[in-house]
Amino acid sequence: MDQNRTTTEPTRPRVGVLLLNLGTPDSPSVPDVRRYLGQFLMDPLVIDIPTPLRALLVHGIILRTRPRKSAEAYRTIWTERGSPLLFHAEDLAAGLRAELGDEVAEVVVGMRYQNPSVGAALDRLRASAVDDVVVVPLFPQYSMAAWHSAVKEVFDVAGGMRNVPNLRFVPPYFDHPAFLDAVAAVARPVLDEMKPDKVVLSFHGIPNRHCTKTDESGGQHCLKRPDCCETIVDANRFCYRAQCVHTAKGIASRLGLGPDRHEVTFQSRLTKNWITPFTDERIKELPQEGVRRVAVLCPAFVADCLETIEEIGMRAAEDFEAAGGEELRLVPCVNADPSWVRGVATLVRENLPRSV
Numbered sequence: 001m002d003q004n005r006t007t008t009e010p011t012r013p014r015v016g017v018l019l020l021n022l023g024t025p026d027s028p029s030v031p032d033v034r035r036y037l038g039q040f041l042m043d044p045l046v047i048d049i050p051t052p053l054r055a056l057l058v059h060g061i062i063l064r065t066r067p068r069k070s071a072e073a074y075r076t077i078w079t080e081r082g083s084p085l086l087f088h089a090e091d092l093a094a095g096l097r098a099e100l101g102d103e104v105a106e107v108v109v110g111m112r113y114q115n116p117s118v119g120a121a122l123d124r125l126r127a128s129a130v131d132d133v134v135v136v137p138l139f140p141q142y143s144m145a146a147w148h149s150a151v152k153e154v155f156d157v158a159g160g161m162r163n164v165p166n167l168r169f170v171p172p173y174f175d176h177p178a179f180l181d182a183v184a185a186v187a188r189p190v191l192d193e194m195k196p197d198k199v200v201l202s203f204h205g206i207p208n209r210h211c212t213k214t215d216e217s218g219g220q221h222c223l224k225r226p227d228c229c230e231t232i233v234d235a236n237r238f239c240y241r242a243q244c245v246h247t248a249k250g251i252a253s254r255l256g257l258g259p260d261r262h263e264v265t266f267q268s269r270l271t272k273n274w275i276t277p278f279t280d281e282r283i284k285e286l287p288q289e290g291v292r293r294v295a296v297l298c299p300a301f302v303a304d305c306l307e308t309i310e311e312i313g314m315r316a317a318e319d320f321e322a323a324g325g326e327e328l329r330l331v332p333c334v335n336a337d338p339s340w341v342r343g344v345a346t347l348v349r350e351n352l353p354r355s356v
Contacts, residue, residue: 016106016130016165017348018121019093020150021138021303023113024083028074034067039113045149048209070306077309086111088303089138091336092344099345103352105130112150118157125165132166133158134351136344138302140179141203141243142172144210170347174243175250178343183299184254185339187331191255194329196295198286199257202312203244203300205266205274214238223275241266241275247299267298267316268307283316287324294320297331302340304333 025036041047041058049057074083081087089109096107106128110121125133135154139147151169158164173179191199208223214236215222221235222228222242229242236242248264251257267279286294296316298308313330320328334340 014129014131015104015352016108016125016128016133017093017096017100017104018118018125018133018135018154019089019096019107019109019138019344020118020135020154021085021089021109021111022146022150023111024085024305025071025074026115027082028071028078030067030071033071033074034063036114037067037070038063043113043145043149045152046145048144048213073306073310076314077306083305084309085303085305088333088335092303092341095336095338095341096344096348099341100348104134104348110154112153118150118153122154122157122161122165126161126163130165132168132353134168134170134348136170136347137172139300140172140247140302141174141240141300142214142238143206143240144213145206146204147172166353168351168353170351172243173347174247176343176347178346179302179334179340180247180250180254182334182337182340182343183251183297186334186337187251187255187295187297190329190331191295194293194295194327196293196329197261197291198294199252199255199262200265200279200282200286200294200296201248201251201262202265202267202279202296202298203247204298204307205269205278206240207271208273208275211239211241211275214240244300251297251299267311279312279316280319283320283328284323287320292326294325294328295331296328298333301333303335308333 025032093107108121108124110118211222217235229245252262265279265282317328
């Protein structure tokens, strides 16, 4: 019997929830953006080259010019509440607390980079005396640079704690009805009102090698033929591109979008050696194909951020109109929409300890 507990102690769940995302600068100032980019780009799971070369590339080249340009972009999306990525996560946590009620003791937000850190989040949960932590990575699809890196940070930080909590990780939910239904619920009224000629499902891009590194067949399947992502098999079950394709299929099915009315693209590319087709190129080509009105969903993100608001909602919209299109509209991410709050609650409940 636990000598620290008495028969008069109220019974309550001893489970905490950690909403885990990648991170955001503390402010849109150049020093804060440089600090964020430095931590992000020096992650060996993001730029997977030997450390000396990565340091030379990041500190010798990228951080000399990119922070100022990125800071300008962040200023276009910053609000009175700060970074959209952060306040949407905080709103999701608040909604989840209300939705789960007494099923959990606490819900906190933690970021892989910058603040609130994973360490600070786990300290908050420890202060709530939780025994189990259900970690919800806010990345629907698996990738080395996001899902893997963030989950590894939780393991590393928890492993350094004096009293290590039991960790339960919600697996990638790229094809889970809880996620797909929420995306469709948010998108449907926008599409009904706009009636676009085409719906583009734009996912964050990754280097081709990040796909091939996850190929369980030893390099015999991923990116070896045009239809390699059409079916999830043993070889590509960890493949980011394949998971994105299946996310798109699930969303398109729910929204009644036939093959001629939607397509999958990949944004935020740095080189030509990233997964294709490229969003920026397709956006400029669509008006030449007779597409006048486009709606863009970004289902690799659950919260609107720089890559959705600025890259798609602003820059891509300008490029589309410059190429002869009439309107490109960004469909909001699920953010803290009630449908997504319920969806995350479902994911958490599926991973609660059986005794709770």
